[in-house]
Amino acid sequence: MELERLIAQMRRLALQAGARIMEIYQAEDFDVRAKSDDSPVTAADEAADALISAGLSQAFPDIPLITEEQAASHARTAQTFLIVDPLDGTKEFVQRRGDFTVNIAYVENGVPRLGVVYAPAKGRLFYTTADGRSVEETGPFGDEPGQVVPIGVNPIPDNRGLMVVASKSHRDAATDDYIARYAVRDMASAGSSLKFCLVATGEADLYPRLGRTMEWDTAAGDAVLRGAGGEVVRFDDHTPLAYGKPGFENPFFIAFAPGVLLVKA
Structure with a gap:
């Protein structure tokens, strides 16, 4: 499997899911229901999940798919798999605070190797490249990647400040x-x-x-x-x-x- 194709599909689906989420987010009202664990779920969670799951299953049918919104997938056991939270931060979504994301990851032998995090309300898109580096892409976002900036942690020498x-x-x-x-x-x-x-x-x-x-x-x-x-x-x-x-x-x-x-x- 080509990791370039995998991350490209993950990025594309995250952007498409984010666009659908924002359509619902910007509506005057939307229903909020409670799941069996009392966590909230909305039509945005479900629409994003359906979009991402269909896209990943079609493109990569041989990779197990785990997704928050499909309880049957939680019984699977695997060390290499795709894992999705179609709307992470539903409470932030419901309260219209903007701090919610679309999360798609590829885990290989128990280690998260590729990941896409898209915050549609904030216009921030982060992902890993096939060679293992992480970047932030600056918008506007299209089908093909635009300008990307390599990102890296602070080189802090100790615990001061x-x-x-x-x-x-x-x-x-x-x-x-x-x-x-x-x-x-x-x-x-x-x-x-x-x-x-x-x-x-x-x-x-x-x-x-x-x-x-x-x-x-x-x-x-x-x-x-x-x-x-x-x-x-x-x-x-x-x-x-x-x-x-x-x-x-x-x-x-x-x-x-x-x-x-x-x-x-």
């Missing part, structure tokens, strides 16, 4: 207590997988997540951060975050620029 980014909708006391163990220059809040991308571009240095996430929430952003020179590790033992776990649920984790000296959990 870190820029920390944390969840906008899932912030808790445990996260604040952990952040307080660092010398922090400033803090920002962001929704969805944008937090990984802010570390990848050097706009932030540290993103700890002490809460429940699923692999479709993290795989694309993880790939972008790794391609920019960053790391994502488990919170408990600082080993790399692995993918293809039963049920696709993540442990707590830390995403960071490698110059950050992590404190013990």
Whole structure:
């Protein structure tokens, strides 16, 4: 399989899904329902999922596909697969705060190798190239890639004056207590997988997540951060975050620029 063709399709589908999401986002009203786990779902989640799933299944029928909105796919077991969150940050979408993304990733042998993160309301598009680097494409976006800028993490020598980014909708006391163990220059809040991308571009240095996430929430952003020179590790033992776990649920984790000296959990 050609990785160039894979990332090109992932990029194209993310942009198409983002356009459909924005049509619904800009409507005067839309329905919000609760799934079995009480998380919200909208017509935008479902429309984006249908578009992406159909495109990936047609182009790459031999690669297992895991997607948040199709519960049957969560029972699959694989180490190499495509994984999709068609609308990451549904709460941000519902509250019209703009911090939502389309996430598509290719995981190979448990490692997120390729990823696309598209934030349509913010006009920001991040992805990995076939050779493993990460870029941000500047709009306007078309069928063919436009101008791209290589991105990379901050080369921080120690923990003096870190820029920390944390969840906008899932912030808790445990996260604040952990952040307080660092010398922090400033803090920002962001929704969805944008937090990984802010570390990848050097706009932030540290993103700890002490809460429940699923692999479709993290795989694309993880790939972008790794391609920019960053790391994502488990919170408990600082080993790399692995993918293809039963049920696709993540442990707590830390995403960071490698110059950050992590404190013990």
